Amino acid sequence: MPYVAPVAEQRFVLDHIAGLAEIAAHERFAAASPDTVEAILVGAGEFAEGVFAPLNLPGDRAGATLTAEGVVTPPGFREAWRAYVEGGWNSLAAPAEHGGMGLPFVLAAAVQEDLGSANLAFSLCPMLSTGAVEALARHGTAEQQAAWLPKLVTGEWTGTMNLTEPQAGSDVGALRSTATRLPDGRYAISGTKIFITWGEHDLVDNIVHLVLARTPGAAAGTRGISLFIVPRFNADGAANDAYCSALEHKLGIHASPTCVMHYGEQGACIGEIIGGEGEGMRAMFTMMNVARLNVGLQGVSIAERATQAAVDYAQSRIQSARAGAASREPVAIIGHPDVRRMLLRMKALTQGARALVYFAASQVDRAAAGEAGAKARADLLTPLAKAWGTDIGCEVASLGLQVHGGAGYIEETGAAQYFRDARIAPIYEGTNGIQAADLVTRKLGLEEGATLDRLLAEIAAAAAVAPPLAMLAEAVAKDARWLHGASIDDRLAASYPFLTMLAVATAGMLMARQLSAADGEGPFLAMKRAACRFFLDRIVPEAPGLSAQVSAGAAPLYAVDDEAFRA
Template sequence: MTYRTPVAEISFALRHVAGLDAAIASGAHGDLTMEDADAILQEAGRVADAVIAPLNPVGDRQGARLADGAVTTSPGWREAYRTWIEGGWNGLSAEADHGGQGLPLLLNAACSEMWNAGSISFALCPLLTAGGIEALAKHGSDDLKERYLGKLISGEWTATMNLTEPQAGSDLSLLRSRAEPAGDGTYRIVGSKIYITYGEHDLTDNIVHLVLARLKDAPAGTRGISLFLVPKFLPDTSRNDLRCSGLEHKLGIHGSPTCSMAFGDNGGATGWLIGEENRGLACMFTMMNSARLNVGLQGVGVAERSYQQALAYARDRRQGKAAGSSDPVSPIVDHADVQRMLLTMKAYTAAARGICYLTAQALDAARGAEGKAGLDRASLLTPVAKAFSTDIANEVTSLGVQVHGGMGFVEETGAAQHMRDARILAIYEGTNGIQAIDLVARKLPLNGGATVRAQLASMRRVAEAVQKDATPAFGHLGPRLRAGIESLDRATSYLLKALASNRPEEAQAGATPYLRLFGLAQGATCLALAALASNAALKTGETDPAHGARIALARFFAENLLTAAGGLEQSVVDGGGFTQDGMLALAG
């Protein structure tokens, strides 16, 4: 089945959910027009459909290979990457000073969804490079920027993130890689890293590794970590003292080379400090936060592709007689339970898309007039964008297999690949449990809780607009949305009180159900915004059937999925008792 980018839906979400129309009208994005944005989206969709999407099954069947220290990517990868960078896609939202186009992060987020729907394995390479660009632009010296930033922005070179070590996964305080000053302004890096995405490949002539390591007398824990730029090839074109020591054999994303890296076999790899000594984690978090939003968009992309494939199969596959049908053998899409699965897939995907776009919009606002307020809103939304979107990616791709029935369990249809590829998304760039704890412990208390209260207020305004604009087509959208927001409000108050009362174990116990509750309420709000805009268009006489479909989807989400809000609220408020006797229960 061939993937087709839903350009019209993406454009609608940008305009009416994330507010791109209003931002352009305000002059926040310079001379960019919506016509320009739509032209970019159309061309990005063409590249995703024609160039990237055909790579997906190829990369799954013929993954990256390692031989004699060199990694060869899947057939067609190099040609597709060349086409992609020649189109200027790598530098879409990068600063114009170093060759970027300076376009909104929101527009880049929409394109990122398209690349990932085409092939997560392919899109992972530019995802890491984008994070490297951001870290280097914010924290690198002028000399490093001059030497590396332009080539990274153009895509001529790529970047990696080297954090994880065998003994130090999510806990970077256990990191052992070391760095020693060489006396000439450079450092010698020695150590091993694992799970390095595109740590070695044949797409570009050079790879710029951003590596976390410790100086000899550095403080213990995360306070003693520094960040270094360690290129595969040095400025004099000689090979640096680093190598790919192995490729991981993985459940999914076979086309993406996941490398173990060895630095300093012959005395130490040459590296340059980024930022200040012992302040590397702060620099790396610039890269990680960018990556977390992009991982959320990976979830949206693979969920969209899985949904499209399941819908096409359900329309074609005939099995049984649907209730009320005169056809003795109906397409399975006519069966109510198959419709439920497909609507769940579509609704979750659209909700996650809206949350990710809102996060990108907040990052744009942080770069513009809103400044800190925009950054705080982005900080609040980022763990929700990452975790909710990747959780639903696992659920949606599993439903995609279910819609296919037995044909989904075999590799022939490709439905299983989406499920296998999606599984990593809830794990890397900070597991979703860590995202939930970050949301509750660090993001809810921002500005004394004012940031989350402002977000709740924005949700309430949408619920009020739905009530005011009530139409029979909305069904129970209004009251269900209002009830979900109030459940989120009460759960938020409980967690803020627990934190203020020095009961962090209670707050952490409720973190994961709270994040899910937040995602459901915010996602329902996004779909309600789309429904409101579509209803307004219908009132003007527009006849596009997509308007009615958006209203029906928002209603389905509110009446079938948002109904979990009350139970999640109870889990947050009353479910933390397992922290007292959980080990007793496990022992049984």
């Protein structure tokens, strides 16, 4: 089935959850008038449907390929990218002073959702460029911004993030790439990076890599890491000593080139430092935090696409009479109770995840506009949005395959591709386990716990609409107190179930708000009320059961030694 952008749903969430009108009231975002927002949502939906979506299945089959001339993208991708750039879609939330439109990040997130639903592999390219723009806009010098931002903003050039190395994995502090200062103030870069998304491709003339490396004599661990601009072509037009030696053969996102990148093998890779030596992680986290919200959004994107496909299949697949019906004539499987349960669960989870990610993105805009407490709330919500959002993408894609039955396990229907594509999102940009660890070790203590307390108070206030939410809010508050006094091992052992509880509680609050706002007639509002009630009455009650896992501590995990796991 063709993808259809959920414009009405996006507008509803932007209005009632993100509070887009309040954000647009700030001078910084005054360009986000109602007419502009509507035009962007409709236009982006049409672009995603007509340009990116038709390339999804053929792109998955063809994949990106490495040739003697470099990485070649699937047929049609170069033309689609050109249309994307010419349409101005890459510049929505970029600063106006660097050629962007200066629109709210949450509005750009809705556009990114459409691109991800239409073609997740393709959408990764602009997603990473967005992070590169943010890092340079906040940490680059005026000269660096003038040199690199204009074409990154338009999409004429693309950007990447280079962290991971073969021996280091998620332990960024163990990286070995080096940067040696040259007489002219630039640096000679040397090292190998792996899992570099869109690290090499044929869509644009230049790729601006942001590379983490260590200067001679730098402190051990992350304190000694610096960040460098390492372009494919330097400012003078000379080719840099940087190349892709291999593409990873992956479970999904086949059209997205995942590269092994080498820097300085000929001793001629030149980079410019961003900030000072040893300040790399501060600048990189600017990029990563944007990327983590956008990865959470990928969960929403895949969930939306999988849900649309499952609903279409369930309405067209005729099989068996409905149990208890007077007629013995076969009906569309959407009429069978368990299929209907799966479809409603898919709808409810997708809408809950969208609300959470948009809510987090709106806090980024509010913080940029100077609203008190917004940055801390964005920091608290980011691991929830990234981890739970991507978990939901996987669950909904799996349910979509289940609705299709045997046909879903066959590649031609597309359901299997959504399932394969979704599985990477809980892994990259910091695994979901890392997100949970970040939550319990850093984010719960923001403003000495006041950030969490305010969120829990809002969740409890929403419980008037949904009594199960009150039980969950009490369980989360109790477990947060337990975590405060727990050992580090116990906190980490509890981190993932606690993150899930807090994410479901927050999404439950947002679904309760939507239920209160969904007053009126018509299919959209009827489905909105049904999805909200399903989430509050069936999904929220599942979460308090995780409290037992939180308070169990780490001891049961170490009841046997390492070798016993082989038994």
